[in-house]
Amino acid sequence: MSLVHDLIARNRSGDPIGLPCFCTANEHVLRAVLAYAAETGFPTVIEATCNQVNQDGGYTGMTPRCFMGWLSGMAKEAGVSMDKLILGGDHLGPNPWKSEPVAQAMEKARELVKLYVEAGFTKIHLDASMACGGEPNPSFGEIAKRAADLCATAEAYAPDPDKLIYIIGTEVPVPGGETEEPETLDVTSVARFHETIQTHRDAWAERGLDAAWQRIVSVVTQPGVDFGHTSVFPFVPDKARPLSEAILLEDGLTYEAHSTDYQSTAALTDLVKNHFFFLKVGPELTFRFREAVWALVSIGEQLGSGKSSRLRNIINDRMNEAPNYWQDYYNGSDEELNVLKIYSYSDRIRYYWADAEVAEALDDLIETLSIKSAPETVVSQSFMGLEFGEMPSSPSELIERHVQRCVDRYFEAAGQNAHP
Structure with missing residues (x-):
């Protein structure tokens, strides 16, 4: 059993343990995260998004292989073995090319996933939820089929598919952040969660991806947290209780919470207790x-x-x-x-x-x-x-110490306290 699977099993059994996921391409921030990893030895997830890093360079100018090489160099300088890091690709799908016809956008999304897994990224969030080329918003079923398509690509090109873990589900703010101030947030309903699971299970079965289905470890849902330009929506455990209970009916799964930035440490702790195992943070770091x-x-x-x-x-x-x-x-x-x-x-x-x-x-x-x-x-x-x-x-x-104020509180909320 891998470290992630072991921690997930503990979370599902009631142990308030989770994993922060640090999503940034800022060199100073990454050096602060790596210094913290070197000091504490905590398992550390570092992620890049489809908009930051892709075959066209993204807004960083880096391909997945370039990003991996750049990060490896910094990790070596910090004294952190790459074996201690979990590298993730976030929102991998057609989003950077959503203005193009769907067939063309999906072809580029396959290339994106291929390059990520070939470079050594192992935590893969498959997100094909966006409409492409002016098409109507795709149905749950169509989203799942496109995600299965991308999963098949990952399985085909990963050096060792057994090392991959997948995140599915799409009920999150758009990659890059909200364009307008959100006024209200709806917690994902149990019915929509079940529909996500069933449509993806069917799509995986149709593609013969039974082995890959066992590597799905988390589902992205909306627990009722987000932030705009001037406001933050705090986590309210009671509103998410039906959702947090529903995950225990699905073997081996937890939730991944996006846009948890600026939540109080107590709220982040409550998210972990309610089986939101992966806590994504990005803008708070920068x-x-x-x-x-x-x-x-x-x-x-x-x-x-x-x-x-x-x-x-x-x-x-x-x-x-x-x-x-x-x-x-x-x-x-x-x-x-x-x-x-x-x-x-x-x-x-x-x-x-x-x-x-x-x-x-x-x-x-x-x-x-x-x-x-x-x-x-x-x-x-x-x-x-x-x-x-x-x-x-x-x-x-x-700079490092100040950025680590964020890093430290995320690990504390995830049950891994560097200062007991």
């Missing part, structure tokens, strides 16, 4: 990263470094010059937009950290503060909550 960068900017300003304000100006200019990552998401006056662009929960600023000009300005700031270290009193003002005598002065370590 939100913490942005907080740390802004804190470094403040330190630089206190030390008289002109390069500090330069970073803020450059990222503001780049967001205005290339607004495609936020303009379809945010609405309001100029003052409201200026706040949303930097501080919204949806964290659309995360798409700009890899911009060449922004990355260069950040590197300059980090280098400057590495040479001209700040007094502990100045660091404490910008990074409040750190203990005196234990306060790092390195800007990279300050």
Whole structure:
């Protein structure tokens, strides 16, 4: 029995244990996650989405093999064996090509899945729920057939199919985040959950994927959690109780919860207790990263470094010059937009950290503060909550420690506490 299967069995038997899934392509954030993995030895899931990493490069410019090589290099530097990491592909399906005719989009989705499994990703979320090429929204049955099609591709091209674990189900916010503020959320009904299971079971049987069906470990459903640009929907266990009880009638399965960012640690713990075994987090990680960068900017300003304000100006200019990552998401006056662009929960600023000009300005700031270290009193003002005598002065370590506030609480909620 694999580690994941063992943990799932414990969760189903009532042990409040789960696995956080860290979904980001931000180098500083990934280094913080890997440093935490090296320190604690906790099993760590790192995921890439279909929009971040694909055969066309995604918005990171990386193919699955490139991403795997990049991550492997960072893991080696952090002292983490790749055997200790679980690499996942999220929303693998036709979403990046949904404007194209369905046959063409699905052909590209097959290539996407092929490249992910060949590169060594083993946790595969199959998501073929989106309408393609202007077609009507596909039925549950059609979604399941397309997912089975993609599963057959994974089985055919994985170096060792027995190492794959599959996630099915699609009742989640769209990849990349909500385009508008959600007003209400409906918890997935037990009937819709059963329909998801039955249609997928039938589709897998039709394709002769009986062995692969045994590798399905989790189903994506909506437990009633999400976040918009300025609001967060907290988890309410009572509303999800029928759903949490229904999973125990399906052998070996748990749920995967998406968009759990910004839930309280208590709410995340309740999700795990209700068999939402996988907790997906992404924007909260880069939100913490942005907080740390802004804190470094403040330190630089206190030390008289002109390069500090330069970073803020450059990222503001780049967001205005290339607004495609936020303009379809945010609405309001100029003052409201200026706040949303930097501080919204949806964290659309995360798409700009890899911009060449922004990355260069950040590197300059980090280098400057590495040479001209700040007094502990100045660091404490910008990074409040750190203990005196234990306060790092390195800007990279300050970023790492701040991002790990998110990492740490997710592991705590998942029953793996680094500070008992």
